[in-house]
Amino acid sequence: MAEASKANSGKSGRDVWYMVIVLTFKCNEVNMVRVVSAVVAWVQEFCCRDMYCMVQAFATIYKCQPQGMVGLLQFTLSPCYSKEEARAPLGGGSAGAHLGTIHPGLKCFCITCVNKNYTCETDGICLASATLSGEKVQQWKTCVHRREMIPARKPFVCASSKHVTKTFCCDTHYCNNIDIQLPLPKGLPLLVQRTIARTIVLQEIVGKGRYGEVWHGKWHGDDVAVKMFPSREERSWLREAEIYQTSMLRHENILGFIAADNKDDGMWTQLWLVSDYHENGSLFDYLNRYTVTVDGMMQFAKSIVSGLAHLHMEIIGTKGKPAIAHRDLKSKNILVRKNGTCAIADFGLAVRHDSTTDTIDTSPSHRVGTKRYMAPEIIDDTIDKRHFDSFKFVDVYALGLVFWEIAHRCSARGFHGDYHLPYYDLVPSDPSIEDMRKVICIQKRRPTILNQWQSCPMLWKMGKIMQECWCANGAARLTALRIKKTISQLSAQE
Structure with missing residues (x-):
């Protein structure tokens, strides 16, 4: 210097x-x-x-x-720094280490000291760090001498940066001879995503759907979910990966996306989507196994509508987010997190709105959702596809049905119902479009608001919200943001 x-x-x-x-x-x-x-x-x-x-x-x-x-x-x-601070004895450390008085002759593992048996000596501390660099995690291990420890009591050479660099400082012989695992990266460039996917160890199958299988996997100790599409569903895989990587999509109530990759073993091709893993499974699975309290019902409802409101919202700016409509919202496409909140998943049918040109990024898939959850305007094909709000109205209709499923399993005043899918008493287990048209469009039926809910103010008010989501006229339905505010107010009152 x-x-x-x-x-x-x-x-x-x-x-x-x-x-x-x-x-x-x-x-x-x-x-x-x-x-x-x-x-x-x-x-x-x-x-x-x-x-x-x-x-x-x-x-x-x-x-x-x-x-x-x-x-x-x-x-x-x-x-x-003052001279006093520069001369201050070392105390406290960082990055998870508590550094005591350092003595000359401390031996550390040194990744570059090939001719010295990978050992260096110092009067300072040992350092180990991992840095996410391009496509891989780079490990670094070395000595940090006392003169390089600034400030002395908390050397910032030991500082970490979430998801990018993690550093560990310590003060005993060879204490830095460890490999540090970084938290699982999110939304990385394509080459990094492929690197991650190729190092995942599959554990067990946890679900099957029309698009393929979902597996529980491990990546450097982290739990991940791997959704596998067969090659014939490449369009759906591409579409979902594209939606997940939309700028500023990330939200606590939207499933966290990690990587997309294709794996070819010479006989067939598997298309992978890697995401956060939630051991409780889908809301459908959860409600089949458990009842929920009134507080639990409100927490589920608030988190789901918060995720939907974020999807529907356009964020203006150079790194903004287009408004997105899900188009296949249902209890099987919502995951239950450990903390009692939910995350919306499965964006294979989603559409995005470009407000500058007022155009809709229409999904290439011909499917239009799950028949049981289809809004009247989808069933009778009267939806105005020229206007993006039409797709948001469809999501709100399905949201009302999901709320009904949750409320039906709410244990209040000593009463709760068995789990049922919407319209379980009106259509077959695998209804056709004609089955749904007869019930929804001609008879104008909706799921039953149980009389027992009148004894619980929260259930009764949730029933009112559901009914406003089910209006035959899509434009008359509540918006996701309005529902979010209403439920937040109800939760505060409770």
């Missing part, structure tokens, strides 16, 4: 930064202007505040080598 500074005496501060970073720290030269500007602006504006955002920025955006990070940050931050 001293040599770099001396060699460039007389040059402007920006020139010195350029030489220091390029020659000493081996950063990507393409990024130099941005690196220099970021460092100068950061020191001027923040100095001692918010140090960890800087280490993450350099490590992940500017591609500095780990060796260079320590020196770069020491050089940058030296004006920010």
